[in-house]
Amino acid sequence: MADLSDTQIRADLRTLLIEAGIDPEHASLICAGGIVRVLGELLAARRDRPIRPGNVNELEQSMRRTPGVKRVHINVKNWEQTPTGDWTPAVTEEPPQPVPVDTVCTEAPIVPTVG
Numbered sequence: 001m002a003d004l005s006d007t008q009i010r011a012d013l014r015t016l017l018i019e020a021g022i023d024p025e026h027a028s029l030i031c032a033g034g035i036v037r038v039l040g041e042l043l044a045a046r047r048d049r050p051i052r053p054g055n056v057n058e059l060e061q062s063m064r065r066t067p068g069v070k071r072v073h074i075n076v077k078n079w080e081q082t083p084t085g086d087w088t089p090a091v092t093e094e095p096p097q098p099v100p101v102d103t104v105c106t107e108a109p110i111v112p113t114v115g
Contacts, residue, residue, distance in 0.1 A: 001049030004033040012066050018067045021049050026075065034070035036063060041078045056087035 010031045017024045023045040030037040042059075044051050063072045065075055074081070080090045
């Protein structure tokens with residue numbers, strides 16, 4: 001059997017993302033010689049159906065079973081693979097919140113000078 005083209009493999013994997021309820025606009029699929037890299041983020045296509053760790057595990061296994069795929073590397077910002085091979089949401093630090101201007105204090109009160 002002839003090898004499938006990378007374009008066909010990528011199309012099949014994009015279909016898997018959609019079927020898994022993952023928004024394909026935030027995940028980049030790179031395929032070269034049957035080696036697949038998933039980059040970006042795995043975000044839910046619908047807010048009422050969040051992605052769970054089991055969904056990511058099933059997606060990875062489905063990708064590995066796709067005809068023409070030799071290897072799958074998932075390296076996304078919002079999910080991490082544990083040493084046991086399971087997936088867990090990545091811990092992200094919240095960016096520091098700006099201090100409101102009205103709470104900034106000075107050492108001495110500002111007194112207007114009269115001329």
